[in-house]
Amino acid sequence: MTATAEGRQRVVIIGAGYAGMYAARRLQAKLRRGEASVTVVDPRPYMTYQPLLPDAAAGSVEPRHVVAPLRQLLSRCRVLTATATAIDATRRTVRVTVGDGHVEELSYDVLVVAPGSVTRTLPVPGLREQGVGFTTVEEAIYLRNHVLAQLDLAASTLDPALRRRALTFVFVGAGYAGVEALGGLEEMARFAARRFYGSVDMSDMRWVLVEAMDRIMPEVGDSLAAYATRELRERGIEVRLGTTVSSMEDGSVVLDDGTHFDAATIVWTAGVSPHPLLASSDLPLDERGRAQCEATLQVEGFPRVFGAGDCAAVPDLTADEPGAVCPPTAQHAVRQAKVLADNVVAQLRGRPVRNFRHVYAGAVAALGLHDGVAEIYGVRVRGFPAWLLHRLYHLSTMPTVNRKARILADWSLAVPFPREIVALGELHEPREEFVDVAHR
Structure with missing residues (x-):
C-alpha cells in the first residue's frame, strides 16, 4: 500500500455522523503515532446526536449539548469542514468543496464512506416552500421557536381563520423521528398554553400525524405501535393511517382522502434516502442507492474502501432470511464503526x-414527557419505564463525559424548575432588524 512522503498512510473518512465519528475516534486511539494520517470530511464542525433533537426542540436539553465538536473529539485527526462531492475509487481520490466554494482533491490509501442519509422527499406540491425537516439541531430549534411564535400569534390575533391556521400542526411520516418530534413539541405546546397563554386552550390546537402505512413506528412490534397510537389519540392528536398528503401549497394541506385544512406548521419526517454523494462515485450501489458492502464492511470490488451507516448495504449475518442487510439505525452504525x-x-x-455481526438489541422511543415505548431483546416496555429507559440509553451512548454531564444536568434542573418558554425568532434572521434600520 502506498504512503505519503512522510511515510504515513492516508485514511480519509467522509462523514462525521455515528459511523464516521465513532470510527475516527477508535482509529485515533488504535493507531500508533506516525502510522497513518486520518482526515475527517464533514460540512459541519460537529456531530449531532439526533435521538435527543426532540428534547432540544421541547426545551428539555440545551441545544449545544446535543452536538459534539469534532475538533474536541478528534484531536489527533485532521478535521476538514467541507462537502465531499465526488469519489473516484479507481484513482483513489475524493473531491471536496470548502466553505468559500474552493474545490480540492484528496488522495487516500484507505477511504471510509459514511456520509449518512438525507431526508427523502416526494413530488408533493408546496413541500419545498412549506415543509421543514427534523434531522439537524438547526431544524429542531427553528421548530421550537416557530411553534411558540404560532402560540403568540394565536393569542394576539382577532382573526379566527388566522388563529386556526396558526394552531394547526401537521407531521408527515410516523417513524421514530416523526412520532418523537410530534410528542415532544405537542407536550411543550400544551405546557406553554397551560402556564402562559390563558387565551389558548389545548382544545384550540390541532395536531395531525399523517402516515402512509397502516401503523406507526415500524421499528417496534405491533402491540407497542398500537399502544403508542392510542396514547397519541388520547392526547387529542389525529393519527391518520393509510393516508398521504396530496398538496400543501401556501399551507393549504390536502390529504388523499379529500380532507382539506390550513396549517402554519408542516414537518416532513417521511423517511430518509442515501446521501447523493454515492451517485457521484464509481462504487457499486444497490437498488436503493447504498454502497454495496461485504460483511467485512469493505465495498465490493474495492478492498481499500469501507462503508458503514445509512449509506451502506451491509449483509446482516444474524438474520434468518438470505440477502438481508443491516437496518439503517444508529445502533448498527455505532457497532459497525468499531469493526x-x-x-x-x-x-x-x-x-x-473480520466480519461484522450484531444481533439487534431493540429500540426505545419517547412519546413526550414521562411516556414512551421500548423493546429490548424481545421484552416490551411502555409508559414511564420505557421513557426512563430511553433517557438512560441515550445518556449512556452520548459521546464524552462532558456531554453526558451537561445533559444530565439539564434533565435534573427540569425537575425543580419549569422549562424556559420563549421564541427567539431573530435567531434565524439576526440581521433583519439591522438591515431594515440601515435602509431607512
Missing part, C-alpha cells in the same frame, strides 16, 4: 479483517 476501525488498522498492518 470498521479495527479492520482499517488490520489492513494497514497487513493483518486479516
Whole structure:
C-alpha cells in the first residue's frame, strides 16, 4: 500500500455522523503515532446526536449539548469542514468543496464512506416552500421557536381563520423521528398554553400525524405501535393511517382522502434516502442507492474502501432470511464503526479483517414527557419505564463525559424548575432588524 512522503498512510473518512465519528475516534486511539494520517470530511464542525433533537426542540436539553465538536473529539485527526462531492475509487481520490466554494482533491490509501442519509422527499406540491425537516439541531430549534411564535400569534390575533391556521400542526411520516418530534413539541405546546397563554386552550390546537402505512413506528412490534397510537389519540392528536398528503401549497394541506385544512406548521419526517454523494462515485450501489458492502464492511470490488451507516448495504449475518442487510439505525452504525476501525488498522498492518455481526438489541422511543415505548431483546416496555429507559440509553451512548454531564444536568434542573418558554425568532434572521434600520 502506498504512503505519503512522510511515510504515513492516508485514511480519509467522509462523514462525521455515528459511523464516521465513532470510527475516527477508535482509529485515533488504535493507531500508533506516525502510522497513518486520518482526515475527517464533514460540512459541519460537529456531530449531532439526533435521538435527543426532540428534547432540544421541547426545551428539555440545551441545544449545544446535543452536538459534539469534532475538533474536541478528534484531536489527533485532521478535521476538514467541507462537502465531499465526488469519489473516484479507481484513482483513489475524493473531491471536496470548502466553505468559500474552493474545490480540492484528496488522495487516500484507505477511504471510509459514511456520509449518512438525507431526508427523502416526494413530488408533493408546496413541500419545498412549506415543509421543514427534523434531522439537524438547526431544524429542531427553528421548530421550537416557530411553534411558540404560532402560540403568540394565536393569542394576539382577532382573526379566527388566522388563529386556526396558526394552531394547526401537521407531521408527515410516523417513524421514530416523526412520532418523537410530534410528542415532544405537542407536550411543550400544551405546557406553554397551560402556564402562559390563558387565551389558548389545548382544545384550540390541532395536531395531525399523517402516515402512509397502516401503523406507526415500524421499528417496534405491533402491540407497542398500537399502544403508542392510542396514547397519541388520547392526547387529542389525529393519527391518520393509510393516508398521504396530496398538496400543501401556501399551507393549504390536502390529504388523499379529500380532507382539506390550513396549517402554519408542516414537518416532513417521511423517511430518509442515501446521501447523493454515492451517485457521484464509481462504487457499486444497490437498488436503493447504498454502497454495496461485504460483511467485512469493505465495498465490493474495492478492498481499500469501507462503508458503514445509512449509506451502506451491509449483509446482516444474524438474520434468518438470505440477502438481508443491516437496518439503517444508529445502533448498527455505532457497532459497525468499531469493526470498521479495527479492520482499517488490520489492513494497514497487513493483518486479516473480520466480519461484522450484531444481533439487534431493540429500540426505545419517547412519546413526550414521562411516556414512551421500548423493546429490548424481545421484552416490551411502555409508559414511564420505557421513557426512563430511553433517557438512560441515550445518556449512556452520548459521546464524552462532558456531554453526558451537561445533559444530565439539564434533565435534573427540569425537575425543580419549569422549562424556559420563549421564541427567539431573530435567531434565524439576526440581521433583519439591522438591515431594515440601515435602509431607512
